[in-house]
Amino acid sequence: MNVELINTGSELMLGRTLNTHQQWLCRxxxxxxxxxxxxxxxxxxxxxxxxxxxxxxxxxxxxxTTGGLGPTSDDRTREAIAxxxxxxxxxxxxxxxxxxxxxxxxxxxxxxxxxVQAMVPEGATVLQNGFGTxxxxxxxxxxxxPASPRQLLVMLPGPPRELRPMFADQxxxxxxxxxxxxxxxxxxxxKTTGLGESLVEQKIAPSLEPLVQAxxxxxxxxxxxxxxxxxxxxxxxxxxxxxxxxxxxxxxxGELVFGVDDDTLEAVLVRRLTERKxxxxxAESCTGGLIANRITNVxxxxxxxxxxxxxxxxAAKEKFLDxxxxxxAEHGAVSKSVARAxxxxxxxxxxxxxxxxxxxIAGPSGGTTAKPVGTVFIALATPREIIVKRFLNPFDRxxxxxxxxxxxxxxxxKNLTR
Amino acid sequence: MNVELINTGSELMLGRTLNTHQQWLCRxxxxxxxxxxxxxxxxxxxxxxxxxxxxxxxxxxxxxTTGGLGPTSDDRTREAIAxxxxxxxxxxxxxxxxxxxxxxxxxxxxxxxxxVQAMVPEGATVLQNGFGTxxxxxxxxxxxxPASPRQLLVMLPGPPRELRPMFADQxxxxxxxxxxxxxxxxxxxxKTTGLGESLVEQKIAPSLEPLVQAxxxxxxxxxxxxxxxxxxxxxxxxxxxxxxxxxxxxxxxGELVFGVDDDTLEAVLVRRLTERKxxxxxAESCTGGLIANRITNVxxxxxxxxxxxxxxxxAAKEKFLDxxxxxxAEHGAVSKSVARAxxxxxxxxxxxxxxxxxxxIAGPSGGTTAKPVGTVFIALATPREIIVKRFLNPFDRxxxxxxxxxxxxxxxxKNLTR
Numbered sequence: 001m002n003v004e005l006i007n008t009g010s011e012l013m014l015g016r017t018l019n020t021h022q023q024w025l026c027r028x029x030x031x032x033x034x035x036x037x038x039x040x041x042x043x044x045x046x047x048x049x050x051x052x053x054x055x056x057x058x059x060x061x062x063x064x065t066t067g068g069l070g071p072t073s074d075d076r077t078r079e080a081i082a083x084x085x086x087x088x089x090x091x092x093x094x095x096x097x098x099x100x101x102x103x104x105x106x107x108x109x110x111x112x113x114x115x116v117q118a119m120v121p122e123g124a125t126v127l128q129n130g131f132g133t134x135x136x137x138x139x140x141x142x143x144x145x146p147a148s149p150r151q152l153l154v155m156l157p158g159p160p161r162e163l164r165p166m167f168a169d170q171x172x173x174x175x176x177x178x179x180x181x182x183x184x185x186x187x188x189x190x191k192t193t194g195l196g197e198s199l200v201e202q203k204i205a206p207s208l209e210p211l212v213q214a215x216x217x218x219x220x221x222x223x224x225x226x227x228x229x230x231x232x233x234x235x236x237x238x239x240x241x242x243x244x245x246x247x248x249x250x251x252x253x254g255e256l257v258f259g260v261d262d263d264t265l266e267a268v269l270v271r272r273l274t275e276r277k278x279x280x281x282x283a284e285s286c287t288g289g290l291i292a293n294r295i296t297n298v299x300x301x302x303x304x305x306x307x308x309x310x311x312x313x314x315a316a317k318e319k320f321l322d323x324x325x326x327x328x329a330e331h332g333a334v335s336k337s338v339a340r341a342x343x344x345x346x347x348x349x350x351x352x353x354x355x356x357x358x359x360x361i362a363g364p365s366g367g368t369t370a371k372p373v374g375t376v377f378i379a380l381a382t383p384r385e386i387i388v389k390r391f392l393n394p395f396d397r398x399x400x401x402x403x404x405x406x407x408x409x410x411x412x413x414k415n416l417t418r
Numbered sequence: 419m420n421v422e423l424i425n426t427g428s429e430l431m432l433g434r435t436l437n438t439h440q441q442w443l444c445r446x447x448x449x450x451x452x453x454x455x456x457x458x459x460x461x462x463x464x465x466x467x468x469x470x471x472x473x474x475x476x477x478x479x480x481x482x483t484t485g486g487l488g489p490t491s492d493d494r495t496r497e498a499i500a501x502x503x504x505x506x507x508x509x510x511x512x513x514x515x516x517x518x519x520x521x522x523x524x525x526x527x528x529x530x531x532x533x534v535q536a537m538v539p540e541g542a543t544v545l546q547n548g549f550g551t552x553x554x555x556x557x558x559x560x561x562x563x564p565a566s567p568r569q570l571l572v573m574l575p576g577p578p579r580e581l582r583p584m585f586a587d588q589x590x591x592x593x594x595x596x597x598x599x600x601x602x603x604x605x606x607x608x609k610t611t612g613l614g615e616s617l618v619e620q621k622i623a624p625s626l627e628p629l630v631q632a633x634x635x636x637x638x639x640x641x642x643x644x645x646x647x648x649x650x651x652x653x654x655x656x657x658x659x660x661x662x663x664x665x666x667x668x669x670x671x672g673e674l675v676f677g678v679d680d681d682t683l684e685a686v687l688v689r690r691l692t693e694r695k696x697x698x699x700x701a702e703s704c705t706g707g708l709i710a711n712r713i714t715n716v717x718x719x720x721x722x723x724x725x726x727x728x729x730x731x732x733a734a735k736e737k738f739l740d741x742x743x744x745x746x747a748e749h750g751a752v753s754k755s756v757a758r759a760x761x762x763x764x765x766x767x768x769x770x771x772x773x774x775x776x777x778x779i780a781g782p783s784g785g786t787t788a789k790p791v792g793t794v795f796i797a798l799a800t801p802r803e804i805i806v807k808r809f810l811n812p813f814d815r816x817x818x819x820x821x822x823x824x825x826x827x828x829x830x831x832k833n834l835t836r
Contacts, residue, residue, distance in 0.1 A: 036433075
């Protein structure tokens with residue numbers, strides 16, 4: 001069965017926007033046993049959208065489009081596809097009420113043009129938009145051959161925060177029902193941090209080889225500061241095979257594995273601290289608030305996270321963390337002694353069980369021979385001790401911050417398992 | 419002139435890898451006046467690569483492929499395209515020496531299979547790979563019509579750190595020479611915040627209509643808390659037309675426009691504060707460090723950013739910002755009075771010219787009828803006054819944090835223009 005994905009938008013063709021829909025949707029669809037056979041991005045003129053959709057419907061059983069459902073004049077998908085399929089557009093009162101309510105709830109003025117989003121092609125199933133105004137649409141195309149599987153065209157809005165829940169909550173159930181899996185695909189992702197992709201592979205691939213020979217799908221995905229190990233199998237023994245592979249991987253990688261599937265390091269940390277009824281404070285120099293930001297992205301973080309100090313200036317390290325001026329003068333702000341004093345000061349001032357502190361040189365300037373750009377000291381104050389580690393993360397500024405936050409969160413995670 | 423981009427790889431179709439090539443290459447090509455008309459991602463089997471390349475060559479003057487040039491069994495592009503075009507593969511001695519040297523310099527053993535990367539199709543121009551082993555290839559396809567522009571097929575390796583320098587240093591010069599710009603494409607993006615996409619359009623589209631009729635390309639891109647207005651034109655009067663459109667847009671949108679092209683709100687702020695030799699501190703509750711994180715993403719932020727307090731717990735607001743316990747008890751942590759006290763306390767404690775403070779309910783829980791989830795108070799303390807604004811941002815947790823950080827940064831930006 002062919003599955004095609006069409007992403008529209010001139011911002012894609014001009015390289016102004018990164019197309020994150022491809023990865024996200026391909027991954028979701030693969031999880032439903034529907035592997036995308038072709039993904040296309042094109043400009044958002046009505047002619048182009050119509051012709052690319054006609055092409056795709058000529059090949060694929062399932063076609064999904066993204067973008068072009070909004071209210072502005074460059075949102076052409078709804079009209080172009082309705083015209084292509086000869087379906088009339090009619091005003092859907094319930095969609096219109098949803099849009100009016102959306103604006104009213106936010107005390108915002110609704111432009112007249114907004115109403116175009118309530119126009120729905122004949123015979124379409126409307127997908128409610130819980131996070132915006134443009135509804136998604138599902139059209140069933142009459143199959144040429146009644147014996148073949150039903151052909152669906154799904155139109156999704158462009159903004160990821162609208163598209164993702166709409167797909168997960170409304171489209172996935174339709175697809176599961178329309179294209180039931182003959183044999184279930186069993187997937188498991190193990191999330192690791194602390195080792196590069198090829199070293200992870202070197203550690204586990206030889207031991208997993210017999211399972212791969214027996215049909216296990218083994219894949220790796222390297223992210224910044226993380227490597228995902230994907231395990232998947234189909235058929236009768238799928239569940240058993242994936243479980244066996246997980247067991248082998250966990251034994252070989254040990255505490256490098258921090259979670260599964262959609263776990264994040266910060267969510268794992270908040271969960272562990274909550275279970276242990278313990279609290280955390282942060283003291284950040286070079287990461288500039290990123291660690292606190294990641295922790296507070298987790299719902300329920302307020303139970304364990306007391307607060308954080310972003311002490312960018314040296315005077316801030318003295319004032320809010322009691323780092324002695326003499327220590328700063330003698331060792332420099334980026335030093336083991338200052339990291340230690342920051343963690344100690346944060347734990348004492350905030351009265352928490354743990355405090356994480358980081359100080360380093362994010363760059364692009366500020367490096368020296370002894371402490372090049374990318375040098376970072378990470379300290380963890382616990383009820384028993386203060387641990388300080390030195391790392392070298394010679395990356396661009398934002399990557400440096402991310403990798404450093406990952407190392408800091410991981411230092412605490414490993415401590416919490418003991 | 420049609421330009422097509424083909425990305426190959428099963429990891430793309432399974433959603434295991436984010437396709438960053440599309441954005442990067444589309445942007446580079448647009449800068450050369452070569453706007454990509456179609457981008458396709460497909461699996462990396464030889465049959466698929468051959469058929470998708472045949473299709474593309476039937477439409478486009480320039481076709482670029484990425485991936486499939488490496489040494490492993492799933493690298494099929496070189497062979498598939500040589501077979502499609504009936505070009506023999508022959509061993510290129512200089513490429514082989516480069517590969518042997520690459521391994522020798524790294525004291526690594528070279529697998530026999532590596533040599534396949536030195537096989538070059540007849541008539542191909544070899545692109546040296548400065549960061550890996552697989553060379554890129556440029557093939558000139560005989561044009562059916564000698565009067566039409568030369569048709570090129572460019573094959574690039576998959577790893578971004580190999581592809582990017584190869585394109586910039588070797589492919590771009592070839593393209594500049596082969597397809598000289600007759601008339602430059604002039605582009606300008608105006609970055610706005612504070613109004614939704616359809617209201618932005620409503621404000622500017624009618625006045626820009628005469629220019630659109632005369633060939634101005636006008637587009638919108640809605641991001642979270644931002645709307646980009648894209649202006650572009652070609653031909654003799656392109657520069658003048660885009661300048662005129664920018665002038666009209668700026669007049670109509672006024673201070674909603676915060677920057678151009680790749681500007682971010684935080685970079686604009688850091689720039690303005692640097693020019694004014696002024697300093698900033700932040701006091702964040704519900705945004706949890708995101709505002710400080712965004713500011714410290716900007717190189718040079720340390721000149722203007724003194725530090726930030728992430729006062730998640732009420733006790734943290736008292737301890738680090740001197741928010742009176744009575745104010746917290748009487749009005750609640752999410753209130754105008756507390757926001758004001760936070761900004762005032764941060765400015766005084768940190769000794770900065772400005773302090774930004776936010777307190778709100780990120781959700782998913784914690785809302786009441788009077789203060790539903792999404793309620794936020796943002797305060798700005800300046801040398802002259804304290805401004806407090808109330809917003810309602812009823813979104814998921816991360817979107818709430820982003821929109822709130824955007825509103826806070828924008829409150830300061832607008833103040834700095836006065």
